[in-house]
Amino acid sequence: MKEDKKQPLLDIQGLSVRFDTDDGSFKAVDDVTFSIDRGESVGLVGESGCGKSVTALALTRLIPSPPGYIDAGRVFFNGEDLLGLKSQRLRRIRGAEISMIFQEPLSALSPLHRIGRQMVEGIRFHRNISKKEARAYARTWLSRVGIPDVAERMHAYPFQLSGGMQQRIMIAMALMLSPSLVIADEPTTALDVTTQAQIFSLIREMKQNDTSLLLITHDMGVVWEMCDRVAVMYASRIVETGSLNDIFFKPAHPYTIGLLGAIPRLSVQKAHLNSIPGQVPSPYGYPEGCHFQDRCTHVMDICRKNKPALCEIAGGHFAACFLHGDNISACNGKPHLPDQGQERNEAEI
Numbered sequence: 001m002k003e004d005k006k007q008p009l010l011d012i013q014g015l016s017v018r019f020d021t022d023d024g025s026f027k028a029v030d031d032v033t034f035s036i037d038r039g040e041s042v043g044l045v046g047e048s049g050c051g052k053s054v055t056a057l058a059l060t061r062l063i064p065s066p067p068g069y070i071d072a073g074r075v076f077f078n079g080e081d082l083l084g085l086k087s088q089r090l091r092r093i094r095g096a097e098i099s100m101i102f103q104e105p106l107s108a109l110s111p112l113h114r115i116g117r118q119m120v121e122g123i124r125f126h127r128n129i130s131k132k133e134a135r136a137y138a139r140t141w142l143s144r145v146g147i148p149d150v151a152e153r154m155h156a157y158p159f160q161l162s163g164g165m166q167q168r169i170m171i172a173m174a175l176m177l178s179p180s181l182v183i184a185d186e187p188t189t190a191l192d193v194t195t196q197a198q199i200f201s202l203i204r205e206m207k208q209n210d211t212s213l214l215l216i217t218h219d220m221g222v223v224w225e226m227c228d229r230v231a232v233m234y235a236s237r238i239v240e241t242g243s244l245n246d247i248f249f250k251p252a253h254p255y256t257i258g259l260l261g262a263i264p265r266l267s268v269q270k271a272h273l274n275s276i277p278g279q280v281p282s283p284y285g286y287p288e289g290c291h292f293q294d295r296c297t298h299v300m301d302i303c304r305k306n307k308p309a310l311c312e313i314a315g316g317h318f319a320a321c322f323l324h325g326d327n328i329s330a331c332n333g334k335p336h337l338p339d340q341g342q343e344r345n346e347a348e349i
């Protein structure tokens with residue numbers, strides 16, 4: 001596939017995922033649209049259960065089905081629609097061109113095979129090299145992610161290793177084939193601070209070689225360190241996207257403002273998502289209109305009836321809220337403007 005430098009590497013358009021469960025049907029991902037350019041890192045943030053992991057899994061059709069179904073959308077990667085690809089082609093792309101680091105390492109490692117064999121098979125599926133060369137390559141990558149006694153670990157089964165060790169092996173397997181896109185879902189949660197720093201420095205090194213990153217995290221400090229742009233997700237929808245500066249200094253959506261509320265008082269490096277009063281609604285009962293309406297201090301009648309579109313409010317900065325952009329015309333041009341959303345400067349943060 002020919003690379004078009006102007007086209008985003010990943011272009012997600014109107015992605016929707018439904019789960020059919022014994023308790024009923026619900027949309028875990030609703031009309032999600034965003035893109036990632038070559039060499040760009042995008043952070044996907046939002047409270048637990050908002051659909052971040054389901055979005056990541058749906059991109060390469062890894063949603064367990066049943067109960068999950070991709071109802072709508074297109075996911076262009078280098079111009080090819082991943083949702084329409086033959087599974088053989090998709091398998092070639094997964095691992096070599098798009099790799100994933102999951103929250104749960106055992107979901108990526110086979111319990112039946114030794115680590116060395118899994119790595120060698122993964123390398124040789126995508127690269128035409130001898131077993132000996134593949135073993136040497138695998139050993140190099142295990143060392144790069146800080147695995148001690150590499151030769152011994154190559155002979156181990158995943159269950160013989162600690163959670164942190166499994167996580168590092170999965171990260172080595174995700175990075176070793178120099179993918180164009182790494183999708184990392186809370187990649188370092190199980191790791192100590194030193195190893196976390198080591199892994200992020202490896203990912204940063206890859207970014208310099210034009211690798212793109214979709215990073216799912218609750219840690220806004222990591223977003224600040226690693227990302228160029230941020231997408232904020234709430235109850236199955238993207239509510240705001242923008243550059244780091246847009247999101248940290250000029251947040252527009254009341255949800256983003258709430259999430260970042262505590263950050264100016266902290267060092268941004270240590271910032272976790274703020275807790276907002278109230279709870280994310282159950283996905284079985286998402287309200288009509290804006291999903292944030294019951295927790296929003298600026299809620300208007302229209303928010304309870306209509307779904308706000310994701311509108312551009314300044315160059316490259318989008319928000320899905322009746323207080324902003326073209327959505328304002330839907331409230332007869334008289335929205336109540338949020339008082340917390342004023343521009344903040346870097347010194348405050």
Ligand SMILES: Nc1ncnc2c1ncn2[C@@H]1O[C@H](COP(=O)(O)OP(=O)(O)OP(=O)(O)O)[C@@H](O)[C@H]1O
Pocket residue numbers: 019021028046047048049050051052053054055064067068283
């Ligand atoms: N296999 C599944 N079957 C049924 N429901 C599912 C399944 N996987 C996810 N869900 C539901 O889909 C919704 C979105 O889940 P998702 O895992 O994407 O949340 P998340 O934003 O990644 O949360 P967290 O930050 O806790 O990881 C949740 O309501 C979750 O319970």
Ligand SMILES: [Mg+2]
Pocket residue numbers: 052053054103185
């Ligand atoms: Mg998740």
